[in-house]
Amino acid sequence: MATPGSYELFYWPSIQGRGEFVRLALEAAGAPYVDVARLPAEKGGGAKVLTALLAETSGGGPFFAPPILRHGAVTLSQTGAILQYLGPRLGLVPDDEASRLKANHLQLTISDFVLEAHDAHHPIASSLYYDDQKPEASRRADLFVKNRIPKYFGYFERVLESNTAADGHHAVGVALSYVDLSLFQIMSGVGYAFPRALARMTSKLPRLVALQESVAAVPAVAAYLASPRRIPFSEHGIFRHYPELDP
Amino acid sequence: MATPGSYELFYWPSIQGRGEFVRLALEAAGAPYVDVARLPAEKGGGAKVLTALLAETSGGGPFFAPPILRHGAVTLSQTGAILQYLGPRLGLVPDDEASRLKANHLQLTISDFVLEAHDAHHPIASSLYYDDQKPEASRRADLFVKNRIPKYFGYFERVLESNTAADGHHAVGVALSYVDLSLFQIMSGVGYAFPRALARMTSKLPRLVALQESVAAVPAVAAYLASPRRIPFSEHGIFRHYPELDP
Numbered sequence: 342m343a344t345p346g347s348y349e350l351f352y353w354p355s356i357q358g359r360g361e362f363v364r365l366a367l368e369a370a371g372a373p374y375v376d377v378a379r380l381p382a383e384k385g386g387g388a389k390v391l392t393a394l395l396a397e398t399s400g401g402g403p404f405f406a407p408p409i410l411r412h413g414a415v416t417l418s419q420t421g422a423i424l425q426y427l428g429p430r431l432g433l434v435p436d437d438e439a440s441r442l443k444a445n446h447l448q449l450t451i452s453d454f455v456l457e458a459h460d461a462h463h464p465i466a467s468s469l470y471y472d473d474q475k476p477e478a479s480r481r482a483d484l485f486v487k488n489r490i491p492k493y494f495g496y497f498e499r500v501l502e503s504n505t506a507a508d509g510h511h512a513v514g515v516a517l518s519y520v521d522l523s524l525f526q527i528m529s530g531v532g533y534a535f536p537r538a539l540a541r542m543t544s545k546l547p548r549l550v551a552l553q554e555s556v557a558a559v560p561a562v563a564a565y566l567a568s569p570r571r572i573p574f575s576e577h578g579i580f581r582h583y584p585e586l587d588p
Numbered sequence: 589m590a591t592p593g594s595y596e597l598f599y600w601p602s603i604q605g606r607g608e609f610v611r612l613a614l615e616a617a618g619a620p621y622v623d624v625a626r627l628p629a630e631k632g633g634g635a636k637v638l639t640a641l642l643a644e645t646s647g648g649g650p651f652f653a654p655p656i657l658r659h660g661a662v663t664l665s666q667t668g669a670i671l672q673y674l675g676p677r678l679g680l681v682p683d684d685e686a687s688r689l690k691a692n693h694l695q696l697t698i699s700d701f702v703l704e705a706h707d708a709h710h711p712i713a714s715s716l717y718y719d720d721q722k723p724e725a726s727r728r729a730d731l732f733v734k735n736r737i738p739k740y741f742g743y744f745e746r747v748l749e750s751n752t753a754a755d756g757h758h759a760v761g762v763a764l765s766y767v768d769l770s771l772f773q774i775m776s777g778v779g780y781a782f783p784r785a786l787a788r789m790t791s792k793l794p795r796l797v798a799l800q801e802s803v804a805a806v807p808a809v810a811a812y813l814a815s816p817r818r819i820p821f822s823e824h825g826i827f828r829h830y831p832e833l834d835p
């Protein structure tokens with residue numbers, strides 16, 4: 342299916358979701374990869390390929406959920422684990438161990454934020470529709486916007502500020518890392534879901550705003566974002582825009 | 589504060605919480621460590637030491653939340669990252685890379701479960717009291733018990749089943765790993781919070797039940813669990829027993 346040495350990503354074909362953090366890394370590095378579930382079924386794609394792989398017990402499985410990355414004999418899941426694996430191979434993390442440990446714990450904190458962002462519109466259960474939990478979502482989103490986004494984004498702003506080697510532009514080291522790409526993605530996601538709330542916060546987040554702009558301007562990222570490979574944000578993913586949750 | 593080579597754990601001093609996954613690994617391995625925030629203030633302990641460390645920008649910081657582990661020049665946060673660091677050093681993960689990748693993605697899935705377990709009683713916000721979100725907690729806990737615990741525990745049961753080398757007793761490899769310790773902890777936590785619900789499920793989870801018993805019988809773990817170092821479960825932690833949520 343994939344050429345030797347190339348990466349195979351398995352993720353739901355119609356949403357950005359958690360797979361987007363992996364797509365951004367592969368795209369920014371110009372790495373050869375196949376977004377397998379987005380291929381037509383006759384070319385070995387489709388969501389069924391993905392659900393079959395979840396149960397696969399050879400390699401590292403079974404797996405709880407996508408994204409899943411396959412690379413040669415290695416198969417692994419969990420966004421943070423995949424990015425930790427890809428980082429050194431794609432040149433998206435510094436060489437030294439301290440920077441790699443730091444990148445990993447930052448990425449895991451981003452994963453926590455992503456779960457909270459999802460539950461802002463699905464506080465009761467992901468198995469229920471949003472319409473079945475609107476009053477609860479309203480309460481949760483209100484506090485997510487007032488307390489949690491400022492707490493997480495304020496933290497990431499301090500991370501950028503404290504990395505004096507990079508003059509505030511990078512989370513770890515002095516060059517683009519997978520953490521920068523992931524911070525771009527959560528800034529973009531919050532900007533989609535809660536544009537009014539984010540607009541009220543950005544004056545306190547100058548480094549995150551500058552990082553988001555600089556990542557979007559990386560040529561490989563800009564080309565990806567303008568391509569059909571970038572699935573649009575929608576009300577099926579993690580970051581959803583329901584105007585009533587962003588008054 | 590700590591003897592050379594020993595580990596320093598920083599976590600809230602009055603709850604098991606996420607710190608317990610790290611405590612279990614250190615205790616099972618008989619590793620020298622200091623549970624710093626549990627020391628009296630005059631010996632350099634207390635919660636203030638912890639909150640000061642969160643803001644520390646030398647080493648890998650700043651950090652978003654505890655647990656934090658300090659070991660020599662290394663300081664890192666996030667439970668999964670800490671256990672990935674400790675595993676090889678404590679002999680709690682196999683030597684081969686495939687097993688280490690697998691242990692890591694399993695642990696990150698356990699972290700996701702822990703966050704969901706917490707939000708079963710705090711679906712609106714951790715900044716509010718349980719009493720301020722009881723109707724919502726009732727809805728969420730009902731679906732957590734019916735759908736999410738079976739989904740996660742059924743998955744971990746399959747993980748144990750598929751590790752044929754260990755005859756169903758270990759998640760990775762053929763010996764005790766930090767993943768086994770963490771599975772013990774979530775089984776124990778669910779058994780504390782939802783004893784009636786768990787009792788209805790255990791016939792379908794024979795390997796998880798056997799793993800829980802075998803981990804509890806590891807001499808170093810048994811000694812720890814019987815000691816005052818093991819903080820009891822309570823209604824301040826991740827796993828809380830509210831009878832109305834476990835009808």
